[in-house]
Amino acid sequence: MIKDALIILRKELKNILKDRRTLIATLLVPFLLMPIIFTGMSFVERKQRSSAEDTIYPVMIMHNEAPEFLDILSGKLNFTLTKEPGDDVLVVEFPEGYIPGDTAKAIIHFNSTSKKSSFAASMISSALVEYSAYLADSYLDDYGIDLQSIYTISVFKLDTAPEEAQGAEFLLVMVPYMILIYVFAGAMAVGIDATAGEKERGSLAVILVNQVSRTSIAIGKILYAVTVGVVSSCMTFCGFILAIKISGGMFGESVNLSGFSFGSLLVILITLVMTSTIAASIIILLGSLAKTAKEASTYILPIYFIVIILGVLTMNMDPSSNQLLFLIPFLNTVFMLKGAIISNSTMLQLVMLIVSDTVLIALLVYSTSRLYNSEKILNTIS
Amino acid sequence: MVELINVNKSFKTRKGMKHVLKDISFTAEPGEIYGLLGPNGAGKTTTLRIIATLLKADSGEVWVDGLNAGVEDRKIRDKVGLLTGDMKLSGNLSPREMLKFFADLNHIPKEMSKRRIEELSEYLDMNEFLDRSIAKLSAGMKQKTSIAVSIVHDPEIIIFDEPTSSLDVLAVKVVVDFLHDASKRGKTVLLSTHVLSEAEKLCTKIGIILEGELIMNGTKDEILTTYESSSLEDVFFALAKERGLII
Structure with missing residues (x-):
């Protein structure tokens, strides 16, 4: 089944790798966007300050x-x-x-x-x-x-946070939020094109008449959207690190990003893969239900907005008082990424995230597979 | 050979169940081009999709090259090549890459698929653009690629659903020439169309389908003799009038 799914994945990746515009939008833009914005803001700030001083x-x-x-x-x-x-x-x-x-x-x-x-x-x-x-x-x-x-008392504040977390408030708030957005944005365009777009091009019916099972076709499409989502979100994360490095003191002199531990990077990667898989599965399922790409966007956008709102709501939330929050998909992404950035995540939290996300992914893949194996996938062909 | 015996199919709609195929029966033999004629929504596509195993009949029997549809679907897919008129190839892959993809989907071994792609390229005169991006091809070139994609696994049964809709004259010729040649090679060709003149020229056997019922089935001459008419178009309009579809 996976071997057959990889045929779909290979074809879609080959197609995207030949499309310079999509490559730029998927790889380069997420990587360069934050450094460009941060550098621009930093430049304007410095310019204004020196102008004010002179x-x-x-x-x-x-x-x-x-x-x-x-x-x-x-x-x-x-x-x-x-x-x-x-x-x-x-x-x-x-x-x-x-x-x-x-x-x-x-x-x-x-x-x-x-x-x-x-x-x-x-x-x-x-x-x-x-x-x-x-x-x-x-x-x-x-x-x-x-x-x-x-003055009998002089005051000195000593920060007891881990060294790598000191001054990282900005990162803790912004990075998980932006990554959540890019996980969805990255997978959305390709996911819609691989499902509703395929229907619009009239090629879905032809693809379904062959020796590969429909479940493999569904999984292949999900794998494709996952791959693009993971790459896109990883590029966003790397872009953030680069942005903080080159704009330095703009977000506090003490931001320490000299390096993440291997454990933190692994936690970040696992979290990105799990979240991208959920996002891709949702997009592929909804995209497969739609007749056209436009209709698919209409189905997916409300979910996208919910995720953005979740990101905003959790910006300043502290999950340490209620570990059960790590069982809620997308919410656990934000908390896990925050924890990984300041090397504060625990194995229990990671296991909770993997288990809850896997259950949701299994449900979504099952639903998509059912859809592909039913006649509904054709009834929706425009 | 394709044989349908009393095939029925209904779809659930908001207004309840819609009976789209009513006791459809016909046979298409190797070397024949069987044309299903009818207006939009008559049931042509549903019939062809049932034969291609994309849909299941509610009742009746469908035999494809001796295989029972609904029971031996995967084996049938090996024997069937499907092309739909609304298939628009696009993207950055070349025809060769697209053919390789469909060969992989049909589990054709690597060496064999290479050979088959060369064969098809020669047969459909695709050598000139085999490695060019599909996005840059003309309509005729794209149509040749679509045909090649649908027959990459060398199927015995060729099902073309409205293959000439939205094509220009030159691209239509590509399809017509191919279908003639396929029937000469002993393939069973099933074709749906609402272009009566096209069916008259191309098909050896014709089934006229109206409101889910196959109301006429036979060779062109048999149909014309039965209705004492000189053109298929006249027969079609007479039948449509009988059923109150036109005034």
């Missing part, structure tokens, strides 16, 4: 001409003093009659819709905090007290 800002300081404040501010921001207010002028307003050392409220006037104005406001704010500390220090100095000695 700009000379007109600043108007009201009711305080103390040189100490200007010294501190010049260490943080390029600015020129101005006497006239204007749209692009940042105003630092001290109370009227202010004398350095008084208790006072300083108001910064800035334009929150301008990235540069916001940057300058944050720099002025930081300079004001430093100036305040300077004034307090000078005041205490008169009494022979050091400012640092007043």
Whole structure:
């Protein structure tokens, strides 16, 4: 049976390997999409930051001409003093009659819709905090007290998460979600083409009249969609790793992706294969029920949306309190991938995922096989 | 040889069961081109699909080269080559690769399939485009490839369901020439069509099917004599009028 299924798989793969556009969409796009997006975002972010840093800002300081404040501010921001207010002028307003050392409220006037104005406001704010500390220090100095000695507790946060997980919050949220989307997107185009597309081309009836069992034909088509789904999702994952590597500090300086352990990679691969097989089986079953590719898309899209919504809902969910969540297909994919990224997955969780996913796959393959062995597969031919 | 004896078939529809074939009986001998004529929805395709083992008859008997359909389906598939008019070959494979695929589906050994592909390529004059992508072929070339695909396992029974629908004149000639030659080679050819002139020229035996009933079955001359008519078209319209299908 598998030998016959491989005939179908070989033919479909041969066909796709000769189609440059499909190859680009299946392999190259998932691999390059995230690096391009991340690099673009990182580039724009850096460009905006350096532009904000290099700009000379007109600043108007009201009711305080103390040189100490200007010294501190010049260490943080390029600015020129101005006497006239204007749209692009940042105003630092001290109370009227202010004398350095008084208790006072300083108001910064800035334009929150301008990235540069916001940057300058944050720099002025930081300079004001430093100036305040300077004034307090000078005041205490008169009494022979050091400012640092007043702070009896200094705070330092020590991250106890595994080294590879530190700073990986972004990855934990985004990677499983994106992979889930690509597992479906990758398998959907080829799955629909191999089923409803075959009906539209009128070649299904001819394929059914030969020595290969219909169950083998169904399995061959599922294997084809699985192969493309797995490759597509693996390329997405590799693309993510590449994206994080090349855009580095954009998502936190401490993101540690120097390497996944062999165990983690194996868990990721098993999860991708199981999830792709479910997605492919659903697509092949629904595609086989449809008369046309358009109709097949209509059947599959709601499932696709449910999967996307599941991905969004589980973005910040912690499954550690309820291990039974690992029995729910697609949900377990998200949790398992999160666990594998931070080397936190357990053998029990993996077994639960494999068992529950296998049961669902068996049901879907059985249903598809029944469909191919019944006359319904022909009654639906347009 | 193909023999149908009192074959009935019904389909479940939203409005209940629809009886699409009613006691269909006919025989097609080797060397004959048997044409099933009828309008769309008359039951031609269903009849041919039952012979090709794609569908099962609800009652009656279907014998294909001495094999009982519904019991020995896999053996029958080895004897039957099917081509449908709506089959549109596409994709990036070449005719050679497509033929190899169908040879594999029919479990033809590697060496034999290689030989058979060469034979078919010679026979259907496909050498020039055998390794070209199907997507780049003309309609006639695609039709030759479709024919080759359906007979790659050298079947004794050739079933063509509306093979010339949506084809241009040149591509139609490819089909007509092939069917003539197949009958000369002693193959049993079954053909469904609603193009009466085509059937008149091509078929040695004709069955007219209306609303699931085979209302006329015989050679062209027998039919014309029975209805004292000079053309099949006149006979067909007279029968359709009798049944109230046309005014």
